[in-house]
Amino acid sequence: MADRVEIDRVREATNLVEVIGSHVALEPKGREHVGLCPFHDDNSPSMAVVTHKTQAFYKCHSCGASGDVFKFLMNYLRIDFPEALNMLAERAGITLSTRRSSPEDRERRSMRERIRNSNDAATVYFQKVLAHPEHGRTARSMIESREISDAMVSDFQIGCAPSGWDGMLKAIGNRPDAVESALAAGLLRSRQERSGGDGNYDYFRNRLMFPICNESGQPIAFGGRILDPEDNPKYLNSPETELFNKSRTLYGLHLARKAIMDAGTAIVTEGYTDVIACHQAGFRNVVGTLGTAMTDEHAKLLSRIADTVVLLFDGDEAGQRAAERGAEVMLRHPVDVRVCILPDGTDPADLLTGSEGNESFRDLLDRSEDVLHYMLQRFERSIGKNDSMSGRQHALELFIGELGRIGLAGVHGIRKSLLMNRLADLMNVSLGTIETMLGGASDAHRTAPIGTPSINPLVDTDIFTVSDRTLTRARQLAEKEYLGVLLFEPEAPGREAIPLLTQECFLDGRTRLLAAELLPRINEGKLPTVQDLHGEVSDDNILELASHLWFLGERQVTEPTDEYDPRSPLQRVTEALQACMDHAHTEQRLAHHKTSQKDDPGAVLDIIQHLRDQGPRVAAIHRDERS
């Protein structure tokens, strides 16, 4: 692990707007940049990227996502901290000392790096072969016959692997390092493993090549389709590597992400060519699983950016299993799953050809069914055309039993009642009946507990709830504005020689925790920025509050509420908080007097006079709060 100094060096050498801007379109607005937040379904640009003075952090005003450049990459690309650090160090041309990392860590990281480079080189190589007059001819004619446009060939970086056993091997040449990396990436195979012979050979031969990218568009693996109908298997994927995990990867997601977020819907299909055909026809919210049914990891990826997932598949037995799997996934993740069955023997590419292709595809999508409805129908079919009461009852029991088995009983809260209501509607029975049946089903089929209820933590975090209800809103605001100004101008107390208030002045739970982090740092003469805190504090609630308050501080400093007020922003917020504290103190004394029943009119009058003196200051805070 790199040390603090190195992490800071990398952070300082990194332009946050550039890094975020390479994933999200950003526009300058005032002192900030704004863009659509990639962490929730954002319709208006809710994410601000602040690079004011020494600050560099992002903050979504809608879902609350916030952090520094490391956190952005970790959450956006779903990578760990060392990876994000390496990525940024490389970008900035900084060589990290890795003296503190374990040899295994170093080995693993350098292996990932080498696989990455190997994949990059292979992508370029396959594209070159495709363009080659002779070696790329068959592949080009397949692309032509499938009517894949040039734009798609370029967007999806399609290429081709030449026939023969050593095309790539020769291209790599006599570089033992590169050969080793290509072996680790699964692009080359060792003969030793296959036949006990010497040397290596190309893993992908005579195939149309589809790079499989991670969310940032980096190739992490390849899929190859045969060019010669005699070859098999028809599709071949790279083996799983340090970078590539099939059940966690969706083909085309880096190109589909924005469209999925815009539509709120993700369409999931099977093959590379299905995905490409859809994108070409303008359906850009389409991704592909890599020959697996939808997994929990897929659902997790998609439920972050879509409300609805449409599974597009054949109506055969495999398709039915896929539907079942889809229902299971829906019960575990906050996403609606719909099922869309393709006409017999067709794939999306077939449907989309011809002048009416888009329309018939849209029709098909419109006819997609709720996965629960789809499964219910299937159960009804499975008991035959039996309209008798007992027949129908049997179907319902089977169905509920099945849902209980795959996890309905483990769904929590509102989501469960929504699902049960939907079931009652679908089956035309009362909610009570469903509950009774499900109760039985879950008892009879109690299985391992379902994973934690899938609630989006970003949306459900209400970091501004105050635990202490006796705290006045004026006091809360004064505490927050005070910290806000310190976050915006940590140098102000030193510059203006205003003593800092102490942590005890903060009553609001989370504000107090933030004060406990911030005030000592300023006292020690550090000038902590929001991103410093992100590097040093692990409590997300505090970090979210810090970025939120920075904006509050910005407003205090740059948009003074009263232009005739000669006080500096820090002076103003300090006095406002002190006024609140005095006020609270006086009220306490008053309350004390009342309860102790002491007959001391003089003292009570004193207190009342004191309260009157403070009146205007406290009233001013109330006014600010409303504006």
Ligand SMILES: [Zn+2]
């Ligand atoms: Zn957001």
